[in-house]
Amino acid sequence: MEESLTTEQKIIEAAEGVFLTEGYAGARMQQIADRAGINKAMLHYYFRSKDKLFELVFRHKMKQFVPQIALTLQDDQLSFLDKLDRFVMAYLEMLRKNPSLPLFILSTMNRNPDLMVHFKIEVGQMVVQVMKDEISKGKIRPVDPHQFMLTLVGMCIFPFLARPVFMGIFNLNQEAYAAIVAERHLHVMQYARAILSVS
Amino acid sequence: MEESLTTEQKIIEAAEGVFLTEGYAGARMQQIADRAGINKAMLHYYFRSKDKLFELVFRHKMKQFVPQIALTLQDDQLSFLDKLDRFVMAYLEMLRKNPSLPLFILSTMNRNPDLMVHFKIEVGQMVVQVMKDEISKGKIRPVDPHQFMLTLVGMCIFPFLARPVFMGIFNLNQEAYAAIVAERHLHVMQYARAILSVS
DNA sequence: GTCTATAAGCTGATAGAC
DNA sequence: GTCTATCAGCTTATAGAC
Known part of the structure; x- marks a missing residue:
């Protein structure tokens, strides 16, 4: 079993987990970073802001819902x-x-x-x-x-x-x-x- | 029509309004104070902390629910x-x-x-x-x-x-x-x- | 791309005058 | 009881080395 996920994918998965259980206001960028096994700065490198990352997750989950x-x-x-x-x-x-x-x-x-x-x-x-x-x-x-x-x-x-x-x-x-x-x-x-x- | 509410009552009403629409994590003590027409420090004078105030509101609303x-x-x-x-x-x-x-x-x-x-x-x-x-x-x-x-x-x-x-x-x-x-x-x-x- | 260090602003909570 | 001023800690976001 190899670790084949890209950093971007790891962030999205982590963000989904955190936002879903904590909501936007309760979620912490640090928590998402920890869960993805990376650094907090990487989140902003890939997705600019908490807002943008949340919007991405929300759109995806809305389609599912x-x-x-x-x-x-x-x-x-x-x-x-x-x-x-x-x-x-x-x-x-x-x-x-x-x-x-x-x-x-x-x-x-x-x-x-x-x-x-x-x-x-x-x-x-x-x-x-x-x-x-x-x-x-x-x-x-x-x-x-x-x-x-x-x-x-x-x-x-x-x-x-x-x-x-x-x-x-x-x-x-x-x-x-x-x-x-x-x-x-x-x-x-x-x-x-x-x-x-x-x- | 007189303003007959005590400060404590005004705070509780304001806190209910804010917590109900924003949730605990999204609520701001400043917002509650503004809505009650008083100062932020008064919230802590009457209820010590955000946690205590929230718990009071939650217990009341839970009984209603x-x-x-x-x-x-x-x-x-x-x-x-x-x-x-x-x-x-x-x-x-x-x-x-x-x-x-x-x-x-x-x-x-x-x-x-x-x-x-x-x-x-x-x-x-x-x-x-x-x-x-x-x-x-x-x-x-x-x-x-x-x-x-x-x-x-x-x-x-x-x-x-x-x-x-x-x-x-x-x-x-x-x-x-x-x-x-x-x-x-x-x-x-x-x-x-x-x-x-x-x- | 990934990290460390740090800035800038906000938030809950307290101190102290009146 | 009520206010202003302020602190300490946290949170998002960026700068800059590698």
Whole structure:
């Protein structure tokens, strides 16, 4: 196993780790440098400032957070519920690998909503259109697409936001909470079917 | 209209405003002092340190966040769904008045999970017990209380966490998003009925 | 490219006059 | 109790040797 990462890559990985857990205000350039195994001055040599480095990390993580998988709701011949099933599965799996991603994105966006203008996102309008089409074809029950998506995506994300609070309130240990997250997929789809299925 | 607040009260109000929107790391003692209309030195005269002041604010906000209204799930003769309805209504109303409360609590708890031990919370165990009783009596369908509460509470909280991101993704303006929040209660209860109602 | 040394500014906290 | 002045330490960023 060789050390094949370039200095630039090592910095970005370290910066992601620190910014994700500490946020912009809580992060320290020294901490990032230590984690990358290099000197503090190198950070500025490669990325000029803390702001620039943060922006780079944020853009990357934002792309990861906004589920591009949702684009697959359009094509192929699966039923809408089956497409949702595939989407929820993939999104939950991504979140399990990046448990601190949601809080990082939502915190950053709340403290700086203007950042949103930099992201041209068409996935939202597309999903709304697909749902309206399905409704007009009578394939799913008539529901407000915004409310539905807010709930569906929220059901996936919320367990990763509320982890410490829920562990405290319900007196759960690590394993018990991991089990809840592991079974989350079933409950999300139970919601989707209950709300969308035509009788 | 007289200026009847004591200096201590003015500081606490100012500190709440600043800590809630900026978080601990992002908050500045100078900012709190300005907002309270007093001097920076006064903050330390009254509360010794930033840590102490933050801890005071956090304890207060934590009590607000953990829905003590849930305790009303025990008493009186309303059906479980009617009690839930009352709970969801009250909790959503509180959140509308304190829209930045969820992100503040969840951010703080994620970056310092140990804080949870200071809060003796029995509301979680109580809710689980009440649901188990209702299930065994055949009043509601058998569901995992943890999954159900995670969804129910998440449905209330999530719109306040994801506001800027969702406004961006679905291209919504302030009014449109406010309308979604205003109608949220209906969709939360639609979920509860769909999952719990015995057929 | 990588390092050490250091500048420049900010931040929490204190001292001391009134 | 409230203020001004100031300290000590930290944090980002740069200068300059190698």
